[in-house]
Amino acid sequence: SQQGEEDPQALSIQEGENATMNCSYKTSINNLQWYRQNSGRGLVHLILIRSNEREKHSGRLRVTLDTSKKSSSLLITASRAADTASYFCAPFSSNTGKLIFGQGTTLQVKP
Amino acid sequence: SAVISQKPSRDICQRGTSLTIQCQVDSQVTMMFWYRQQPGQSLTLIATANQGSEATYESGFVIDKFPISRPNLTFSTLTVSNMSPEDSSIYLCSAECSGNTIYFGEGSWLTVV
Numbered sequence: 001s002q003q004g005e006e007d008p009q010a011l012s013i014q015e016g017e018n019a020t021m022n023c024s025y026k027t028s029i030n031n032l033q034w035y036r037q038n039s040g041r042g043l044v045h046l047i048l049i050r051s052n053e054r055e056k057h058s059g060r061l062r063v064t065l066d067t068s069k070k071s072s073s074l075l076i077t078a079s080r081a082a083d084t085a086s087y088f089c090a091p092f093s094s095n096t097g098k099l100i101f102g103q104g105t106t107l108q109v110k111p
Numbered sequence: 112s113a114v115i116s117q118k119p120s121r122d123i124c125q126r127g128t129s130l131t132i133q134c135q136v137d138s139q140v141t142m143m144f145w146y147r148q149q150p151g152q153s154l155t156l157i158a159t160a161n162q163g164s165e166a167t168y169e170s171g172f173v174i175d176k177f178p179i180s181r182p183n184l185t186f187s188t189l190t191v192s193n194m195s196p197e198d199s200s201i202y203l204c205s206a207e208c209s210g211n212t213i214y215f216g217e218g219s220w221l222t223v224v
Binding site for chain 1: 112117142144146153154155156159201203205207210211212213214215216217218220
């Protein structure tokens, strides 16, 4: 399916440590988008990586994409308590034109 | 980026009533989508709101329960009809902008009592 599956489901780290979240999917995609959701709020768009890109950076975020393995990873460096949230990956295909979400990774950053 | 505004942000509704959620985008967009997020769950796509035609519903969602309007390229509404406590959820509007980037609104948190 087009759904992204995040791993791990939950992650707990200390402030200052790095957090790595992984995403796998099964279909061909045009891009893959990562989102953050703070409790009870909307989704914040973090980064979009296209199928012809292998790595992309935005501030403390680093996203990789391996289309041969149908996988992506999100690295948050020097984590802060404010990074505590759920993170979702969403593979996008122009064939369907919509995003299907997995369960996400719940990240807790302890001060 | 796009700014997507939803109203209401939060509401408490009586069972058996209906509520309409509004979604306004600050630019013209082709595709708009409505999602539901039940407590402790991930997002589930309800439907794609098509401008000038009927919405396209995902499996498990029907127009009678979730009628959607899309009168122009910047606005859409989702109505949750004949509500029951099981409809208590966050309802999120999203829109596809340039480069296939999809942005979300802040969500509308509905509690049905």
